[in-house]
Amino acid sequence: MKMTQVRCGYLPLVDCAPLIIAKELKFAAQEGLDLTLVKQPSWSSLRDMLAFGQIDFAHMLSPMPVAMSLGLGGVARDIDVLMVLSANGTIVGVSADLDRRMQETGWSNTFDDPSAASQAIFAAGGKPVRIGVPFPFSMHRMLLETWLSQAPEYSEDRIEIVTVPPTKMADAMQDGDLDMFCVGEPWGSVAVQQSGATLILPGSRVWEFSPEKVLGVQRSWASQNPKHCHAMIRSIYKAARWLAQPENIPLAVEILARSQHLDLPDHAIDPALSGQFITKHGQTPEQMDRFIVFHQGAANFPWRSQACWIADILSRWHSLDRDAARQIAQACFRSDIYREALLPIGIDLPAASQKIEGTMAGPTTVVSTMGQMILGPDRFFNGAVFDFDAP
Amino acid sequence: MQIDLNILVVERDKTKAHEIIDALMDGGWNNVTVISSPTALERTVKDLDPDIILIDLANPDRDTLEHLGQVANARNRPVAMFVDQTDEVMTQAAISAGLSAYVVNGLQKDRIKPVLETAIARFRMVEKMQSELDAAKQALSDRKMIDRAKGLLIRARGISEDEAYGLLRKTAMDQGRKVIDVATALVTAAELLQ
Numbered sequence: 001m002k003m004t005q006v007r008c009g010y011l012p013l014v015d016c017a018p019l020i021i022a023k024e025l026k027f028a029a030q031e032g033l034d035l036t037l038v039k040q041p042s043w044s045s046l047r048d049m050l051a052f053g054q055i056d057f058a059h060m061l062s063p064m065p066v067a068m069s070l071g072l073g074g075v076a077r078d079i080d081v082l083m084v085l086s087a088n089g090t091i092v093g094v095s096a097d098l099d100r101r102m103q104e105t106g107w108s109n110t111f112d113d114p115s116a117a118s119q120a121i122f123a124a125g126g127k128p129v130r131i132g133v134p135f136p137f138s139m140h141r142m143l144l145e146t147w148l149s150q151a152p153e154y155s156e157d158r159i160e161i162v163t164v165p166p167t168k169m170a171d172a173m174q175d176g177d178l179d180m181f182c183v184g185e186p187w188g189s190v191a192v193q194q195s196g197a198t199l200i201l202p203g204s205r206v207w208e209f210s211p212e213k214v215l216g217v218q219r220s221w222a223s224q225n226p227k228h229c230h231a232m233i234r235s236i237y238k239a240a241r242w243l244a245q246p247e248n249i250p251l252a253v254e255i256l257a258r259s260q261h262l263d264l265p266d267h268a269i270d271p272a273l274s275g276q277f278i279t280k281h282g283q284t285p286e287q288m289d290r291f292i293v294f295h296q297g298a299a300n301f302p303w304r305s306q307a308c309w310i311a312d313i314l315s316r317w318h319s320l321d322r323d324a325a326r327q328i329a330q331a332c333f334r335s336d337i338y339r340e341a342l343l344p345i346g347i348d349l350p351a352a353s354q355k356i357e358g359t360m361a362g363p364t365t366v367v368s369t370m371g372q373m374i375l376g377p378d379r380f381f382n383g384a385v386f387d388f389d390a391p
Numbered sequence: 392m393q394i395d396l397n398i399l400v401v402e403r404d405k406t407k408a409h410e411i412i413d414a415l416m417d418g419g420w421n422n423v424t425v426i427s428s429p430t431a432l433e434r435t436v437k438d439l440d441p442d443i444i445l446i447d448l449a450n451p452d453r454d455t456l457e458h459l460g461q462v463a464n465a466r467n468r469p470v471a472m473f474v475d476q477t478d479e480v481m482t483q484a485a486i487s488a489g490l491s492a493y494v495v496n497g498l499q500k501d502r503i504k505p506v507l508e509t510a511i512a513r514f515r516m517v518e519k520m521q522s523e524l525d526a527a528k529q530a531l532s533d534r535k536m537i538d539r540a541k542g543l544l545i546r547a548r549g550i551s552e553d554e555a556y557g558l559l560r561k562t563a564m565d566q567g568r569k570v571i572d573v574a575t576a577l578v579t580a581a582e583l584l585q
Contacts (some may be wrong), residue, residue, distance in 0.1 A: 041451045042450070044471070045448055050485065054487055074460070136461040162433065165452065165454050355420065
């Protein structure tokens with residue numbers, strides 16, 4: 001088979017595992033792709049490389065393609081989402097100082113209670129809480145605001161959200177530059193080891209099924225290269241399915257640690273994939289189910305309702321027309337291309353391309369192209385429900 | 392005209408920073424500040440209120456600048472120059488030179504352009520010098536490693552220097568590897584066996 005060379009940009013985080021597995025276990029090669037993974041130092045740089053044609057595909061924060069398509073941020077471009085690479089996977093931590101002040105209010109860390117945690121954060125008093133996120137257009141920032149703004153004591157001037165590159169989050173905590181952070185692994189665990197931070201909440205406790213990273217591509221490129229897009233979707237789908245087998249996890253950790261793409265030791269990779277987290281120095285690990293989801297519950301499906309959820313927040317931040325923003329966002333989440341890629345190889349897909357976000361309390365049976373499939377859970381911590389078809 | 396532009400350069404590498412300052416000074420811009428520490432970036436932008444910020448495209452602190460550009464109603468919002476895509480040639484030139492620029496106070500385009508052109512030219516030059524230097528260093532260290540491997544072979548097998556090199560080269564060809572890789576493997580193995 002003649003191999004096609006494609007380049008995919010990524011940031012060295014554990015959640016780029018499907019890309020690395022697709023390359024290393026030859027899922028990409030089986031689809032005729034000679035996949036080169038191109039490491040990027042920052043989200044801005046990744047965005048520029050994609051917009052100016054230096055890379056074909058990109059491992060992106062889910063709000064980035066929507067923001068770019070809406071003309072927000074440094075570069076405006078029509079960027080499409082071919083698939084979701086991972087759901088969930090962010091983690092919130094606080095400094096040793098804030099942890100101590102939170103405990104003085106009577107709070108104890110259960111690692112799973114958003115409401116108690118936010119109450120303690122605001123009750124701890126003092127200056128506005130300075131919180132680091134990896135990028136302005138990130139699920140991290142969206143989840144943080146969704147969560148904290150629900151606290152009775154919340155007001156806008158009680159928090160200050162700043163952008164700190166993931167690799168520098170632990171340093172910024174150590175320097176006392178931040179009180180709190182929300183970041184992807186391994187940087188949360190690194191902050192625990194390196195700067196005495198305490199992990200207080202996985203992002204999945206705010207929203208049980210948030211689209212975290214997506215596979216982005218320039219719309220014009222996608223329309224000129226449909227075959228490459230299909231091949232890429234198929235290879236990553238197979239890699240994600242492989243990653244979802246619990247018996248493959250030890251091998252996956254090994255492959256990710258050995259590959260030059262991450263440059264992280266295995267003990268830094270293990271927590272995210274095994275769900276075993278040490279929340280504070282010297283404590284025994286806590287088990288967190290569905291910390292990061294690569295495959296289960298149609299995790300790779302680019303739901304148009306997820307795009308709407310992102311669009312609503314962006315239109316609030318930037319005072320845009322909500323309905324126009326939703327329309328542009330929905331057009332980015334290319335469930336049509338995703339179906340074209342996977343239906344011919346007999347993959348079962350959801351029958352609908354959007355859902356009501358936040359209704360599934362547990363695994364739920366829904367109609368699929370081949371009969372029935374199981375989705376969920378996908379609730380929000382405060383029981384919020386988003387029906388984007390509602391008038 | 393040019394003197395009153397307030398330029399901030401974010402660059403960790405001292406030599407590179409000096410090169411850029413010199414180039415800008417030569418061009419008549421005297422109001423140039425350099426910072427190397429990333430944690431100071433946010434504060435510096437607020438205090439210094441620069442007109443234009445020059446930063447390496449690969450610098451991770453760019454994400455922090457992007458965020459400052461998103462803060463609504465802030466007095467000084469840095470805006471990536473890519474926003475203004477009327478000048479595609481300049482944008483591509485900046486990207487290939489590894490430079491990104493942020494314009495802060497809605498500066499007019501005709502005043503940005505000469506700054507960028509100067510910076511792009513110097514960025515390219517520094518980059519080229521750097522890669523030449525790296526290549527030279529690499530070549531030197533490769534040669535040292537190959538010499539050590541040859542030495543090991545000469546002693547262990549009692550062959551001449553030419554024969555030793557021939558053996559390394561043949562092994563590399565047979566295994567589809569580079570001579571330096573075979574040499575490194577041999578030296579590492581010898582060290583372990585000592």
